[in-house]
Amino acid sequence: MAAVGLPSQNLEPDTLLSLQVMLVGDSGVGKTCLLVRFKDGAFLAGSFISTVGIDFRNKVLTVDGVKVKLQIWDTAGQERFRSVTHAYYRDAHALLLLYDVTNKASFDNIQAWLTEIHEYAQQDVVLMLLGNKVDSAQDRVVKREDGEKLAKEYGVPFMETSAKSGLNVELAFTAIAKELKHRSMKLPNEPKFKLHDYVKKEVRGSGCCRS
Numbered sequence: 339m340a341a342v343g344l345p346s347q348n349l350e351p352d353t354l355l356s357l358q359v360m361l362v363g364d365s366g367v368g369k370t371c372l373l374v375r376f377k378d379g380a381f382l383a384g385s386f387i388s389t390v391g392i393d394f395r396n397k398v399l400t401v402d403g404v405k406v407k408l409q410i411w412d413t414a415g416q417e418r419f420r421s422v423t424h425a426y427y428r429d430a431h432a433l434l435l436l437y438d439v440t441n442k443a444s445f446d447n448i449q450a451w452l453t454e455i456h457e458y459a460q461q462d463v464v465l466m467l468l469g470n471k472v473d474s475a476q477d478r479v480v481k482r483e484d485g486e487k488l489a490k491e492y493g494v495p496f497m498e499t500s501a502k503s504g505l506n507v508e509l510a511f512t513a514i515a516k517e518l519k520h521r522s523m524k525l526p527n528e529p530k531f532k533l534h535d536y537v538k539k540e541v542r543g544s545g546c547c548r549s
């Protein structure tokens with residue numbers, strides 16, 4: 339099934355596929371830092387400045403020979419901006435839903451985020467759960483197994499990330515870009531791309547955070 343807003347016809351290999359990806363999750367889980375790490379390869383250390391409303395950045399990737407432009411929306415996690423973010427859900431092709439492994443409340447709120455996603459996002463939106471800040475091992479309060487269990491319950495792919503060290507950041511964005519590219523481009527005899535399997539294999543290959 340093609341993602342909403344995506345062309346389902348065959349595209350030429352040099353076509354620029356434009357996709358919208360939205361980062362959601364509680365305030366402070368690291369959405370802005372994840373985006374900056376992916377876009378600029380840097381970590382925003384220092385004081386925490388909450389996103390106001392919504393911000394976005396573009397990054398072009400080459401996925402299986404196809405140029406894919408990701409427009410990434412960084413939403414504000416604070417409750418008072420919720421009505422702003424609601425308006426963007428329906429145009430998102432993919433959602434990265436984050437919690438912070440050092441903050442139990444952010445994990446407990448995932449269910450509420452999923453309810454919101456169910457209400458506002460497109461039915462076939464590509465969704466992935468990310469447990470961020472795994473570099474802070476000494477402060478960890480959410481076990482990897484708990485993240486895996488929750489993700490399994492909801493049937494979404496899962497990985498742990500660190501915007502600080504860069505762990506799995508590129509992988510998270512590449513995986514969703516691949517899924518969306520495969521949904522919109524059907525090359526003859528191409529095997530079906532399986533996001534869950536890809537994520538499991540790549541996370542295992544990264545030497546961390548077996549999924």
Ligand SMILES: Nc1nc2c(ncn2[C@@H]2O[C@H](COP(=O)(O)OP(=O)(O)OP(=O)(O)O)[C@@H](O)[C@H]2O)c(=O)[nH]1
Nearest residue numbers: 365366367368369370371386388389415471501502
């Ligand atoms: N140790 C560690 N700290 C992180 C990581 N990612 C983000 N942080 C820190 O967490 C704080 C919040 O990060 P942000 O990226 O601004 O959080 P946010 O989710 O965008 O927050 P809102 O804009 O309020 O929704 C900052 O102090 C970051 O430096 C990470 O992977 N590891």
